[in-house]
Amino acid sequence: MTFPKNTPKFTRNELNVYRRPSEVSQVTAALRGVGRNLALVPTMGALHAGHRELIRRAKRLPNTIVAVSIFVNPLQFGEGEDFEAYPRSLDHDLETLRELGVELVFLPEVEDLYGRSGVTVTLDPGPLGGELEGEMRPGHFSGMLTVVAKLLNITRPHYAFFGEKDYQQLVLVKRMVEDLNLETRIVGVPTVREDDGLALSSRNAYLSEEDRRGAAALSTALGMGVHAGADGAEAVLDAAHRELAAHPEIEIEYVELRGTDLGPAPVDGDARLLIAAKVGRTRLIDNTPVPLGAAATGGGDQDAVGDDDAAGDGPKAATAGTTPSQQGY
Numbered sequence: 001m002t003f004p005k006n007t008p009k010f011t012r013n014e015l016n017v018y019r020r021p022s023e024v025s026q027v028t029a030a031l032r033g034v035g036r037n038l039a040l041v042p043t044m045g046a047l048h049a050g051h052r053e054l055i056r057r058a059k060r061l062p063n064t065i066v067a068v069s070i071f072v073n074p075l076q077f078g079e080g081e082d083f084e085a086y087p088r089s090l091d092h093d094l095e096t097l098r099e100l101g102v103e104l105v106f107l108p109e110v111e112d113l114y115g116r117s118g119v120t121v122t123l124d125p126g127p128l129g130g131e132l133e134g135e136m137r138p139g140h141f142s143g144m145l146t147v148v149a150k151l152l153n154i155t156r157p158h159y160a161f162f163g164e165k166d167y168q169q170l171v172l173v174k175r176m177v178e179d180l181n182l183e184t185r186i187v188g189v190p191t192v193r194e195d196d197g198l199a200l201s202s203r204n205a206y207l208s209e210e211d212r213r214g215a216a217a218l219s220t221a222l223g224m225g226v227h228a229g230a231d232g233a234e235a236v237l238d239a240a241h242r243e244l245a246a247h248p249e250i251e252i253e254y255v256e257l258r259g260t261d262l263g264p265a266p267v268d269g270d271a272r273l274l275i276a277a278k279v280g281r282t283r284l285i286d287n288t289p290v291p292l293g294a295a296a297t298g299g300g301d302q303d304a305v306g307d308d309d310a311a312g313d314g315p316k317a318a319t320a321g322t323t324p325s326q327q328g329y
């Protein structure tokens with residue numbers, strides 16, 4: 001089987017770079033037409049080991065072309081946020097994608113996605129979009145969902161991979177796909193961490209040496225919360241707060257315990273502990289699954305959002321094989 005006439009060039013086993021939505025749409029449609037599956041990994045670039053894990057997992061799917069998008073989306077940054085300063089390292093990113101054997105990268109410019117006059121129709125993330133990160137970053141999730149919906153429409157992937165590091169994002173993307181009857185299967189990937197527990201994030205590049213040492217307290221606080229899980233929600237929050245209070249350089253924005261769908265936490269069962277804080281001038285987020293009450297002693301589901309196995313050897317199977325620093329606690 002061959003591609004339809006006039007399809008932009010696509011070379012197997014090479015990194016094919018596209019900037020225009022119409023090009024990437026034609027190529028992905030042609031790939032689907034010849035029976036290939038597509039997996040999309042949306043990113044804002046400055047690729048690190050967290051992104052690499054998403055890509056590695058996508059590459060485990062059989063008969064699948066992995067597409068990565070790199071786009072720093074202005075629509076999800078608020079006024080006074082770090083859109084201009086956001087780390088950009090395109091040459092390094094392309095090298096990383098080549099090393100990982102990625103065959104397709106979509107690199108639109110702002111105008112390619114939003115036109116000269118910008119978008120006027122955007123997505124409403126619903127009530128959860130105004131909580132937690134949404135309360136701290138008004139408009140963030142509308143901008144994020146709008147660009148994710150565009151990326152899914154342009155590439156029509158069978159699967160799309162998202163990190164649990166941005167847990168609320170993952171929950172909202174899953175909800176969007178369900179509510180809008182999109183056909184892509186959303187796969188959550190557990191957070192990849194440094195040896196001292198700090199969740200990898202492009203924004204870690206902003207941390208001074210001193211801030212970097214303090215930043216590890218976020219994941220330590222999460223770990224303290226997990227250990228208190230058998231004693232219930234209040235004990236979890238107390239334990240996390242106690243650890244953070246020992247670090248005056250950390251300015252807490254929120255420490256919250258929620259259900260795995262980010263509704264209210266259950267008394268007994270799987271919950272999610274989420275932290276946002278400023279370390280020096282850098283804003284960081286992190287979260288972890290927390291089994292509460294009897295579930296804490298009985299072995300709760302440690303990968304609560306990652307239950308969407310993309311295939312037989314998808315995220316769950318791989319979770320079992322991750323290193324302690326990838327698993328966290």
Ligand SMILES: Nc1ncnc2c1ncn2[C@@H]1O[C@H](COP(=O)(O)OP(=O)(O)OP(=O)(O)O)[C@@H](O)[C@H]1O
Pocket residue numbers: 042043044045049050051053054161162163164165166189190191192193199200201202203204
């Ligand atoms: N440590 C990590 N482990 C697993 N996935 C991650 C990790 N860091 C980022 N991701 C995921 O990679 C995808 C692209 O994220 P993005 O390019 O914004 O990087 P980032 O490191 O999250 O940047 P930021 O500093 O903006 O938080 C998202 O789905 C995100 O959740």
Ligand SMILES: CC(C)(CO)[C@@H](O)C(=O)[O-]
Pocket residue numbers: 042043044071073076144147148166169
């Ligand atoms: C999903 C995403 C690429 C949309 O811009 C971004 O929010 C991110 O990198 O997590």
Ligand code: BAL
Pocket residue numbers: 076077166
């Ligand atoms: N990684 C989440 C994207 C953002 O902070 O805008």
